[in-house]
Amino acid sequence: xADYSPNEIVDMVIVLREWHNNYNAAARLYxxxxxxxxxxxxxxxxxxxxxxxxxxxxxxxxxxxxxxREVGIPRRTFLKVPN
Numbered sequence: 001x002a003d004y005s006p007n008e009i010v011d012m013v014i015v016l017r018e019w020h021n022n023y024n025a026a027a028r029l030y031x032x033x034x035x036x037x038x039x040x041x042x043x044x045x046x047x048x049x050x051x052x053x054x055x056x057x058x059x060x061x062x063x064x065x066x067x068x069r070e071v072g073i074p075r076r077t078f079l080k081v082p083n
Contacts, residue, residue, distance in 0.1 A: 006057065008037060013054045023047035048073050052081045 004012070012030060019026040052073060055062055064078040 004053065008034075009054050009057045012050055013058075016051075016054075023050075048077060049081055052078055 011034065012026075015030045015033070016023070016026045019029065051071060052067070055067055055071065064075040067073055067078050068075045
């Protein structure tokens with residue numbers, strides 16, 4: 001998984017929030033607005049990875065159990081993503 005700058009992560013989270021967690025629509029909007037940035041094609045499962053990276057960026061000390069409770073991403077999935 002590529003490392004994203006803090007600005008890129010924040011922009012991803014903002015766009016995702018604008019589209020009410022509709023990952024496909026958010027990915028299209030992000031690609032339109034930020035054409036100069038690197039972009040990866042994500043399938044629906046990979047959207048969880050972006051969410052996990054955003055959560056870790058916002059709170060580096062967040063626990064996997066807290067993410068499971070609040071975001072709904074399984075604890076084991078959270079632990080598999082390299083941070």
